[in-house]
Amino acid sequence: MNNEEISALMDGEVGADEFAPLIDSVSGDVNARRSWARYHLIGDALRAEESSSSTHSAQVVELIPERPRSRVFSPLTGLAIAASVAVLAVTFVLQSDPSPGTTGFEVAEQLSPRPLAPAAVSSLAVAPARDVIPAGAYDQRLNGYLVNFNEQRARVGVPGVHPYVRIIGFEAE
């Protein structure tokens, strides 16, 4: 047998019918066994070097000095940044609040990345919702409902849905 066959055998890259005779040959030949051992040693050294390189890169990362922490950037700074972002978000929402008379569908059309078909928009763009129910009407009706509910609940002994809610009601402006 030649050493190329040993090389292929150790990689498991020989035909199924070649395994047995090749293993017999390597087992029974001192020189072949030595080559087998050295070839594996070469592989071990290569892999060890590779893992060692990985270790080195990890060590390098560890050695990179941290950026000096400025005293200006304390934890409170993060809080301040978060608050600023929140203010900006609120401002944006207020600015993007639809003007009176703008329908929800029109707003959706402005925000949607894909424009609706003109026919669909025109058929859906009905009268503004605020024209159907006067502003504040919801609040008044809801307030009356909640007050009545609480009065009746106390009278018949029905526990409230949210007994921990002590104040229910809206001030009509």
Added chain:
Amino acid sequence: MGDKLTDMELVKRVQQGEKAAFDLLVLKYQHRIVKLVSRYVREPTDALDITQETFLKAYRALGNFRGDSAFYTWIYRIAINTAKNYLVSLSRRPPEVDLDARDGDSIDLEGLQRSLDTPERLLLTEEIRETILDAINKLPDDLREAITLREVDGMSYDEIATVMDCPIGTVRSRIFRARDAIDQRINPLMEN
């Protein structure tokens, strides 16, 4: 599968009573086991003793090995457990017992010692390691790439052929030529 096929063939032969096949497994894995065990024990001589015991245990237990896991995974666990037991025994070291006398087993300790390399080789002396790395660096690009893809990345010949855009026969030849070139460099060191 790659070299696992060869391992399974060797294991099968050991299970059929062919000790020479176990020698090939020892020669193949001894350095890896020593390196593994050395993570647990500092003394090189202790690492070698544990390695030897690991292979003895593996040989005795090989009859129960069904091949559900790779052979290396299996012997890896044995090595770890043996090293841990050794560390535990350090705190309450039992009286020295000759392993060979304790187990009148089918494999003789001398036979295993013959299979294992000398301690110097097992510990992969710095000189051998540097020679191997130097030899690899001096290989032609195609040989170095082929053996690296095989040994480091664990690719099959088929995969390497795809990556290097060449026939499988060429891959087989390149890997062998790379090994042979490195072997020419380390052989004198190993003989010494």
